[in-house]
Amino acid sequence: MSWQIQLQGPINTGYTADLYVLDLFDTPQNVIDDLHASGRRVICYFSAGTFENWREDKSRFTAADKGRRLGNWPGERWLDTRSVNVRAIMSDRIALAASKGCDGVDPDNVDAYSNRTGFPLTYNSQLDYNRFLFDTAHDHGLAVSLKNDLEQVEDLVDHADFAVNESCHQWQECHLLTPFIEAGKPVLHIDYLYGADPQGHNIHCQHMDSLGFRSLTLPLALDDSYRFSCF
Template sequence: MSSSLGLLSGAITSLVTPPVEVPVQWYQPGIETTWQIQLQGPTNSGYTADLYILDLFDTPQSVITDLQASGRKVICYFSAGSFEKWREDANRFLPTDKGRRLGDWPGERWLDTRSANVREIMSERLLLAAERGCDGVDPDNVDGYSNRTGFPLTYEDQLDYNRFLFNQAHALGMAVSLKNDLGQVQELLPLVDFAVNESCHQWQECHLLTPFIDAGKPVFHIDYLHLDSQARAAHCRQMAELQFQSLTLPVALDDSFRFACND
């Protein structure tokens, strides 16, 4: 074979050989990662926290950029299981997508997470998070199956929806949390990077989250109780034993006060 034919053969081979797929990488916090969550009001970026959870829609881009420039990670919060009438994409939900009112939260209703329309909207929210440069996402209300939603959602329906969310987040190069949904920890643990939990200590459910720690994945815990100093010290001892990162915060998550067990 002449040298020119050899070069041509090599060029053809390079054209038909499929490209090697590079695995998508995403942020994976460790169990000692410190954190802050604030969903309302101007962001207080003055805490010595490794990771901030902030609202996907309401947080100015400059806040995300500045936090990341200072070495912090930003996780973007959105509700994946409820309709919120004030969101900019609220008009895209169909009447059939919306179920019962969500507890004590005015303007919020459970969603039928089996709906193709709901899933399309959530896919676009995940894309928005990626476009805004979020290091990860914190999808809330992913436990509709265990609540009175107005829809006959089953355990398997919830697993299917949550897997859909988590796999899409990872495909976009973002970390993803399991928010509450303690009944599905065993099935979903391999698909998420950390847990965000509200009040497991109050309901004596914290033991259900220990598989995260065993897997080297952090548990970010929120305490909403107004504990006195002695009770708070006991609470923090319990959190330290569990290796959870616990914050005492207002229900509004507006930074009106904050107590961190690791301070």
């Protein structure tokens, strides 16, 4: 399976990719419809673990839902994923994806328990939240990814339909994703290191191919300013 992910900028649908990962809120309906008409599938991205102050449903989050700021990402705060209100909002986002005709969803920031969020989140509370996301997506007939969250792969591989990972090669963690390959489920990988290093990119692609991963080298902004595919 070939794939493409773009979350910012005018969407380029000119790649010969079987699957596109696009922003749930910002992607025009006609883009989704046109991709379907050409036989491609669309996965809709949203952040399931953070508040983003530019989203159309931002007013639904309460002050109690919002925790610490998220690193170098302006306008984002960690969410209390135990919150009934947060879960209701995410359920509505998944329903929105279904209503727009998305074939699946890519919920991001689902590893809050391993970060400084301002909330007493735990390994088990994260498992509970992620399974809630996966079950809700499946209830709407959507495929769903496990995004990063490598420490919980063994517990979640049976619940997710595929994995999307950023930079496991950089941290020497790619072996943690092999349960997806063993289960016959795709691993879609993003590299941010080799955009200006063709030789390094070739070596990287050999490594990804040996693992059975589908890897793209992309800009951190995911804005289609460049794209190098391993396949």
